[in-house]
Amino acid sequence: MREYPSPRALLEAHGLRPKKGWGQNFLRERWVLDRIVAVLSPAPGERVIELGAGLGHLSERLLRAGADVVAVERDRDLVPILESALPELCVVAADAKQVDLRTLAGGAEKIAVTGNLPYHLTSPILFHVLEYRTLVSRAVLMMQKEVAERLAAGPGSKVYGVLSVRFGLHARCRIAFGVGPRAFVPQPKVTSSVVRIDFLERPRADPGDPALFRQLVKAAFGQRRKTLQNALKSVADRATLAKAFAEADIDPGLRAEQLPVEAFAALSRALSSRGASPPR
Template sequence: MNFKAPPKKSLGQHFLTDRGMIEMIVLAVNPQPGDLLVEIGPGQGAITLPLLRKHGQLTAIEFDRDLVVPLSQAAHGVGQLTVIHKDVLEVDFTRMAGEEKLRLVGNLPYNLSSPILFHALDHAAAVRDMHFMLQKEVVDRMAAGPGSKVYGRLSVMLQAYCSVTPLFDVPPAAFRPPPKVDSAVVRLVPRTPETIGVDDPKRFADVVRAAFGQRRKTLRNALMGVATSEQIEAAGLRPDARAEQVEVAGFVRLANLPSAERVEP
């Protein structure tokens, strides 16, 4: 394997090296014949090559051009690896899936994890599941419930469209170089359209963003210009409640009210 370039701090690179953790990730993904596996940020192939050995075929999206050739060389004789040199935020997963559904895998760069998650969410209808390694603090936020100190916009947006299951923690020593934070692996399974219940995704996103924009404010004040007190009550919510007290279904009900988008500030 010809990976000579050191990890690039500018790209937030921390390469997974712990074989036990790699095995756990591959077992969690559990690729089956016919699966369309797509890995985001393969790095030096720590997860790529074991998945290739197990599945035989994989598409990897890598932004660092210095890793493209070494990755392809490392995969020679292991399986069919297609490396796409591109920013993952510019990749159209829906087009890539075609008539099938993708299975996304990745050790996401911590400085880009939220944008990548929201990008994947935009293409959720073309995705069967996702297994991502992220900063543990982010995974905690993703899976948090109402009343938790870390329950917020990320929690609501992801849980509205996916089931979120934290799988296991990964210590800093499992990486080179070791990050300064703990990591965790999470499984996201997109919900079927009929179980999501969001009438207008943009309106839903606007309501959630406004509600959590200023956490200390009540819904009545935070949603000024987005929803009236009467509408908040019509959704079964208390205008004097704060966003972190509202369950996902409550935000869905509020966003689905017909006139919510036409309220004037």
């Protein structure tokens, strides 16, 4: 089978350069591409949505593996390259942090998601994928090492935070492997990691009002040096908080990084039952 052209060759052939403002760093190392596919392990014919397909290097490897690939790419200069280089690929010109994954699923009950995420857009894209957790069985995503560590962190860690808790309620996250700057064109100034996210069939615990849970987690880590009692003043009044802490059996003198996902859910549930609600 003919080897797919390198990123540099494709860019030169079309008179293009990577858009620095868009955070374009194209994967060039074949072993990294092959390992991403191996970690995702798509079944033959499985619908896989690739977010940020770029020049098509991962798309090509996924097609070789037998996946039914839908490539999402917002750069209109790259869309024609994808369409001409990989005629069998379904290409959608759209923004990865806004695209409707259910429409792209094409009627499939479950889909897989993958992609090499732009560093400056990683969090918005991750939270967008999280919104489709009942549709997405798993996601294998490349991101900055520090973000990957936050995503996979547990309580007690200095990097445990909003990402850890929001995803921890609905998924198992693990860092699959690291990738150095030399694997990309152009080379970024940071180290990357590939993370596998396996979404659970149901949350680890009932959080009550989901919007309140999100507000609670954001407020708790927004002032992570403060105790929960002080950090959550914007969520509910002191009397309501005191009753919720007692019901959830949580010490209000703890800090956010000391609280496991299940405890955040219990506190949110207790507040929900007392009529607390996020601001409109």
